[in-house]
Amino acid sequence: MAGDVWHWQIEAMHVISRVRSDLRARIAHPSVSSTSTEDARDGLLLVFEELASNALRHGGGAVRALVVANDEGWLLDLSDEAPEKPPIPAVDRDPSLGGMGLHLVAQLSVQYGWECRPGRKHVWARLPSGLRSVQTGSDSVPEPRSPRLPQD
Numbered sequence: 054m055a056g057d058v059w060h061w062q063i064e065a066m067h068v069i070s071r072v073r074s075d076l077r078a079r080i081a082h083p084s085v086s087s088t089s090t091e092d093a094r095d096g097l098l099l100v101f102e103e104l105a106s107n108a109l110r111h112g113g114g115a116v117r118a119l120v121v122a123n124d125e126g127w128l129l130d131l132s133d134e135a136p137e138k139p140p141i142p143a144v145d146r147d148p149s150l151g152g153m154g155l156h157l158v159a160q161l162s163v164q165y166g167w168e169c170r171p172g173r174k175h176v177w178a179r180l181p182s183g184l185r186s187v188q189t190g191s192d193s194v195p196e197p198r199s200p201r202l203p204q205d
Contacts, residue, residue, distance in 0.1 A: 056121050056122045056123030056124075057079075057085075057121070057122045057123070058119070058120070058121050058122075059076070059079060059119070059120045059121075059122070060117065060118060060119045060120070061075070061117070061118045062115065062116070062117060062118075063105055063108070063109065063116040063117070063118055064115075064116070065109070066106065066109055069102060069105045069106060069109070072101075072105070072118060073098055073101060073102055073105075076097070076098060076101060076120065077094075077098060079120075079122075080094045080097065080098075080122070081094075085122060088124045088182055088184065089126070089182040089183055089184065090182070090183030090184060091183075092183055093126065093180065093181055093182050093183030093184075094183075096161040096180055096183075097120075097127050097129065097180050099157065099161065100129060100157070100158050100161055100162065100178050100180060101118065101120070101129055101131075103154035103155075103157055103158055104118075104129065104131040104154070104158065104176055104178070105118060105131055106154070107131075107140065107154055107155075107176070108131045108132070108133040108176065109133075111135070111138060111140070111141075112133025112134065112135040112138060112174060113133055113134060113135050114133055114134025114135065115133075115134055116131065116132070116133050117131070117132045117133075118130070118131050119131075119132075124182065125181070125182055125185070126163070126179065126180050126181040126182040126183075127179070127180045127182075128177065128178075128179050128180075129177060129178050129179075129180065130175050130176070130177040131175070131176050131177075132170075132173045132174060132175040132176070133173065133174055134172060134173060134174075135174055136169035136170070136172065136173055136174040138174065139167065139174070140155055140167055140174075140176055141155075142155040142156060143155075143156070158178050161178075161180060162178040162179060162180055163179045163180065163181050164178070164179040165177065165178040165179070
């Protein structure tokens with residue numbers, strides 16, 4: 054997915070709101086807002102906040118956020134230093150108690166998942182621009198990405 058690339062380091066919970074504000078300003082730019090709907094941009098901000106807070110709460114270490122933006126939408130990748138801790142969705146929990154973020158990510162995303170790379174876990178989501186009719190995710194939650202085997 055080629056496009057504009059934005060990245061941030063997130064050291065603590067209070068940094069999430071600063072980064073979210075920066076992301077909001079970037080997607081409000083006419084070059085982005087003219088190629089996406091307001092609902093899609095709001096969805097991106099919501100998914101960013103969910104994945105960023107999960108990375109800090111349940112992952113740890115140096116949390117990094119990466120967004121790639123193009124005319125079709127966004128690829129969002131949040132990584133942390135806890136590859137041994139996979140994302141675990143809340144099951145049979147009262148939604149008022151929280152923990153429903155991964156389900157929300159699944160509903161708002163076209164594709165989503167997670168994978169481990171040396172020393173890091175990456176939880177990612179691809180979100181639509183809202184201008185094309187695409188089927189977004191489902192009620193299932195992110196699964197680990199299968200390693201791609203080289204083709205002969």
